[in-house]
Amino acid sequence: RKEVEQDPGPFNVPEGATVAFNCTYSNSASQSFFWYRQDCRKEPKLLMSVYSSGNEDGRFTAQLNRASQYISLLIRDSKLSDSATYLCVVNIYNQGGKLIFGQGTELSVKP
């Protein structure tokens, strides 16, 4: 089983749609969580951290459920510029601060 699993998609949605991505992780020692975004043929960049209480940044909302070892990202009012691959990342402190990436979920927002 992969340490971090995501639905690879692709998710094809119209502009203005709400889309949700899910992620599960297997290592209970995972202690911090993040969503990264990767545009085609570019490097990944941090989108947002994920806090236990849930957090929001504009149209983006991240949630964490430690009991279920589950992380989500919700994008409201999708824009064409949101088209990218979204990577779920967990930080495992007791393994030298290893940051493990999921395989990414591809999002394509159409006009």
Add this chain to the structure above:
Amino acid sequence: DTAVSQTPKYLVTQMGNDKSIKCEQNLGHDTMYWYKQDSKKFLKIMFSYNNKELIINETVPNRFSPKSPDKAHLNLHINSLELGDSAVYFCASRDRGTNTGELFFGEGSRLTVL
């Protein structure tokens, strides 16, 4: 002013050759990483150095040898290249002390082995 820079950006070579990729960061971070992204886009950690000390060494063939001459540089040397080594190799850095989890990536080095 590029924060994490890798060279070369593109590398095309024959099987059996030896090649190196260089990485430098000017962010003052104490930890640097090499990740490999294969054709399925899966980003897999290979190595990590903290203040020139190897702290993460995943199950990577010993044909891959990282070297960190100082905390701002982390190079990757690959011996006897194989077809399966074709991938994009990303260097990244962060400051472990801040625990923000924000990795700063270079633009990637696209290696093609023929």
